[in-house]
Amino acid sequence: MTQTDRPLPVDTAIARLVDQVRASLAQGDLDDPLVVGIHTGGVWVANALHRALDCQEPLGRLNITFYRDDFRTLGLHPQVSPSDLSVDVDGRDIILVDDVLFTGRTVRAAMNELFDYGRPRRIALAVLYQRNGRELPICADWLGQELELGDNEQIHVDGPEPMTARIVINEET
Amino acid sequence: MAVEFVRPKIPKFAPDPWAIQFDDKGRLRHLLTIEGLGPQWITRILDTAEGFVSVTDREIKKVPLLRGRTVVNLFFESSTRTRTTFELAAKRLSADVLNLNLATSATKKGESLLDTLHNIEAMQADMFVIRHEESGAAHFIARHVAPHVSVLNAGDGWHSHPTQALLDAFTVRRHKGDFAPLRIAIVGDVRHSRVARSQMHVFNSLNVGELRVIAPRTLLPTDVEKLGVRVFHDMREGLKDVDVIIMLRLQRERMESGLLPSEEEFYRLYGLTEEKLGWAKPDAIVMHPGPANRGVEIESTVADGPQSVILEQVSNGIGVRMAVMSLCMSASATGDASTTPP
DSSP states (O other): OEEEEEEEOHHHHHHHHHHHHHHHHHTTOSSSOEEEEETTHHHHHHHHHHHHHTOSSOOEEEOGGGGOSOHHHHOOOOOSSOOBOOSOOTTOEEEEEEEEESSSHHHHHHHHHHHTTOOOSEEEEEEEEEESOOOSSOOOSEEEEEEOOOTTEEEEEEOSSSOEEEEEEEEOO | OOOOOOOOOOOTTSOOTTGGGBOTTSOBOOBOOSTTTHHHHHHHHHHHHHHHHHHTTSSSOOOSTTTTOEEEEEESSOOSHHHHHHHHHHHHTTOEEEEEEGGGSGGGGTOOHHHHHHHHHTTTOSEEEEEESSTTHHHHHHHHSOTTOEEEEEEETTTBOHHHHHHHHHHHHHHHOOSTTOEEEEESOOTTOHHHHHHHHHHHHTTOSEEEEEOOGGGSOTTGGGGTOEEESOHHHHTTTOSEEEEOOOOTHHHHTTSSSOHHHHHHHHSBOHHHHTTSOTTOEEEOOSOOOBTTTBOHHHHTSTTBOHHHHHHHHHHHHHHHHHHHHHTTOOSOTTTSOO
16 A cells, blocks of 8 residues: 655635635625634634634634544544633524535534534534535535545645645555 | 652563453453553543533533443442432433442342342443442452443442542642642541542552652551552641642541541541641642541531632542543444544
């Protein structure tokens, strides 16, 4: 098995994502939204979005470890840090942010966790990269870049400063 | 100032008595004692607990992790705090909980421990939480359960009470951060205390600066120094420069067995009063595993005072027990985490 990397441009994807969210906000699609990132990569993207949109309220962080659907097969994942959502989500518009949208299972887990904090008015999804391979009926409202990848290809996002991204290709030798 | 921790020597060819806590992939399956966990597992449990403690601050204090699993509390000895916090921990993980108070039932009718066990196993239990007055009871049960069942020791005889020691370490870490510069003193009836024994293992594994015990000779186990502690018989000397004071419950039945002249004398010499608290560092925290005997080992105003973290210990106990339960249940996971993408 050999592994090759192909770098992905992060800055242009972030710029595109920020532009789209801004345009939506200008149209009044969302009312005073709360930005919430999913650990770990999603928090980095959410940070960039949070800065660009000049949000007043603190960034929310979700660690979906306790909501994953693979506990029975994989057990508890080593955690990074606890969820941190200091603002009441009841009745709020929320921009949920992740780095990569693949199967959709992470986003499902994150939505379940959000609902244990309260009842948001609306949740919209922003992702840096959207790729094929969805296993649930979930799609992004805004995305930095769309990619069509093979089964042997994966997107890796590293960060936080500087944030970099690459496609890792595993090939049988 | 650091104390040298003398690790018990295990003969090379004897089976490691703590190995039973881990499965063949090295995952934690049972929690029977602190020994054998080492700093890495202890730290992992404390870090995981940090995540669960944040869950208990939310509107909905439950996570779906153990949905569909059954946790059975087997209490052969009475307990309020430990049993209820284990029950609450399991419920907050969405498990089904069965509480069996066996101090008053089956075994009294002559059923053997193993028969009781197999009967409950037949009810498709996934985890046993066991408290028993005999040292080693949890070990014994762990050796005989079905392969998918985890066993947690909630206190066995004089031997061990690992979740209490872990929640104490968690509480100390939340208040004081790093363990290396700390002086911790355990005060009172060390001899009969499974909590004290587990605390010594946990704090020494985490490399605490100095661990002290303060007690009359009659309430100390022989060779207690070998557990890695400095021994004091005088409170004024023992509490000097201490950051954390852990008071132990004086078990009144000891009075009758002639180990102590009187409660009053014990309180005068070792009871934590405001005056004696002044001998420790000004920011020292006061802990007690409960239930506390006010006016026997601790003064009421100290137990309720600003330096007391006794009630916080109880709340932290829930998060720590949630962490231990979910980590032990991870051992029955069928897949291999290293080969599957996140």
